[in-house]
Amino acid sequence: MITGMLHTHILMAILTIAVFVLQGVLAVAQPRLLRHKAMRIAPHVIYTLLLVSAIALLVLYGWNPLEFGWVLMKIALLVVFIVLGIIAFKPKFAQPVRVVAWVGALLALLWAYWSAVNKTVVPFL
Numbered sequence: 001m002i003t004g005m006l007h008t009h010i011l012m013a014i015l016t017i018a019v020f021v022l023q024g025v026l027a028v029a030q031p032r033l034l035r036h037k038a039m040r041i042a043p044h045v046i047y048t049l050l051l052v053s054a055i056a057l058l059v060l061y062g063w064n065p066l067e068f069g070w071v072l073m074k075i076a077l078l079v080v081f082i083v084l085g086i087i088a089f090k091p092k093f094a095q096p097v098r099v100v101a102w103v104g105a106l107l108a109l110l111w112a113y114w115s116a117v118n119k120t121v122v123p124f125l
Contacts, residue, residue: 002060009053013116015046017109020085024102027089034089051078073121077112081105 019042026033033039054074058065065071084105088098114123 002057005053005056005060009050009057012046012050012053013113016050017106017113019043019046020106020109023089024106027098027102069121070115070119073115074112077108077115080108081112084108 023034023039023043026039057063058071063071065075084101087093088102088105090098093101111123115121
């Protein structure tokens with residue numbers, strides 16, 4: 001059961017990165033496609049499954065996020081990703097701000113993925 005949940009979480013993490021990159025590319029190249037029903041629903045489903053699988057793994061492993069720095073870091077980076085992701089796709093913000101927010105959100109996602117793979121907080125140490 002744990003292995004299946006872990007594989008689900010990894011798949012959702014990869015899909016999260018892929019969908020977020022796709023959203024960023026579409027925002028620049030074909031903004032109207034972001035309004036397509038699939039592009040409005042799929043990211044939310046993937047992000048929800050990522051969170052549910054993460055919580056399930058914490059419960060199944062019996063981990064307290066406060067005891068594992070890399071888990072706490074992933075949670076903090078998730079909050080950063082959410083905030084920057086909102087800024088990146090809100091038309092009320094200027095284009096340069098949105099691009100910087102999108103890059104920052106993507107870097108937060110990649111850092112979270114790296115932290116999970118390496119079980120450490122700080123990259124390259």
